[in-house]
Amino acid sequence: MAEVWKGAPVAQALTERLILRAQALAARGVIPTLAILRVGERPEDLSYERGALKRCEKVGIAVKQFNLPADAAQEALMETIRRINDDPAIHGCLMFRPLPGHMDEKAACAALAPAKDVDGITAGSLAAVFAGAGEGYPPCTAQACMEILAYYGCDLTGKRVTVVGRSLVVGRPLAMLLLHKNATVTLCHTRTADLAAECRRGEVLVAAAGKARVIGADHLSPGQLVLDVGINVDETGNLVGDVDFAAADAVAGAVTPVPGGVGAVTTSVLAAHVIDAAEKTLS
Ligand SMILES: Nc1nc(=O)c2c([nH]1)NC[C@@H]1CN(c3ccc(C(=O)N[C@@H](CCC(=O)O)C(=O)O)cc3)C=[N+]21
Numbered sequence: 001m002a003e004v005w006k007g008a009p010v011a012q013a014l015t016e017r018l019i020l021r022a023q024a025l026a027a028r029g030v031i032p033t034l035a036i037l038r039v040g041e042r043p044e045d046l047s048y049e050r051g052a053l054k055r056c057e058k059v060g061i062a063v064k065q066f067n068l069p070a071d072a073a074q075e076a077l078m079e080t081i082r083r084i085n086d087d088p089a090i091h092g093c094l095m096f097r098p099l100p101g102h103m104d105e106k107a108a109c110a111a112l113a114p115a116k117d118v119d120g121i122t123a124g125s126l127a128a129v130f131a132g133a134g135e136g137y138p139p140c141t142a143q144a145c146m147e148i149l150a151y152y153g154c155d156l157t158g159k160r161v162t163v164v165g166r167s168l169v170v171g172r173p174l175a176m177l178l179l180h181k182n183a184t185v186t187l188c189h190t191r192t193a194d195l196a197a198e199c200r201r202g203e204v205l206v207a208a209a210g211k212a213r214v215i216g217a218d219h220l221s222p223g224q225l226v227l228d229v230g231i232n233v234d235e236t237g238n239l240v241g242d243v244d245f246a247a248a249d250a251v252a253g254a255v256t257p258v259p260g261g262v263g264a265v266t267t268s269v270l271a272a273h274v275i276d277a278a279e280k281t282l283s
């Protein structure tokens with residue numbers, strides 16, 4: 001039986017410190033405020049939104065929601081981003097992705113004011129993650145993986161870490177964060193030859209493929225630390241990860257559950273970035 005690494009204690013440890021920082025801001029007349037920008041009603045987005053709203057309420061962060069219909073025009077989206085940029089009461093913006101196919105996601109990401117980019121979607125933030133220096137926050141989910149490993153005492157130096165998925169939201173920035181902690185990183189994707197063997201080789205395995213239960217018994221090895229980043233919604237509306245939990249539970253050393261794992265920490269990291277961005281407006 002693997003250890004189950006839940007997100008809740010990690011999130012709670014982060015949240016306790018954030019509450020104090022939010023109170024200190026409030027005492028100086030600043031209510032930390034997050035804008036959530038959602039286009040359409042994808043179930044993964046709604047799940048993240050529920051988690052973020054709950055977390056922000058706990059911490060003392062106000063939320064302004066901006067919702068557009070799934071068939072909204074690009075110009076309506078750009079106008080919404082401009083309103084968020086121009087509102088001095090807003091410190092950070094979370095825009096759910098991917099955007100609907102007819103929209104220009106690159107243009108939307110580029111339009112966000114860098115100071116309000118709490119989810120690492122602008123080129124400047126990604127460059128900072130890549131260089132390990134400069135202004136900007138890493139994408140919340142990538143950082144959440146690092147927070148979990150740190151909380152549960154995993155020293156990454158010299159460890160073989162296999163990351164499955166090369167998205168700009170998780171896989172690629174996470175590979176950089178792991179590298180900064182001296183891990184030996186293998187970044188896998190849909191064209192990787194013998195994915196199962198690459199996965200088995202990792203002492204740490206991070207599943208961020210975005211496909212329900214693609215990581216099964218074949219991909220796992222004894223004692224492995226398995227982080228399941230997948231948030232997939234199945235036919236019945238349930239959240240399922242990228243990892244076959246029963247298979248991981250049988251062989252791995254530790255595994256994060258879905259729900260209640262990485263996602264729960266993602267919202268705390270988001271809250272941390274908003275508090276940080278709000279503090280920066282004072283200094
Ligand atoms: N720009 C962008 N960045 C993302 O990181 C991103 C995104 N867009 N689009 C949608 C997906 C999905 N996602 C989730 C994160 C946390 C929970 C979460 O907190 N889940 C709770 C359950 C909350 C509930 O359903 O009530 C849990 O796992 O315990 C869910 C989903 C991030 N994504």
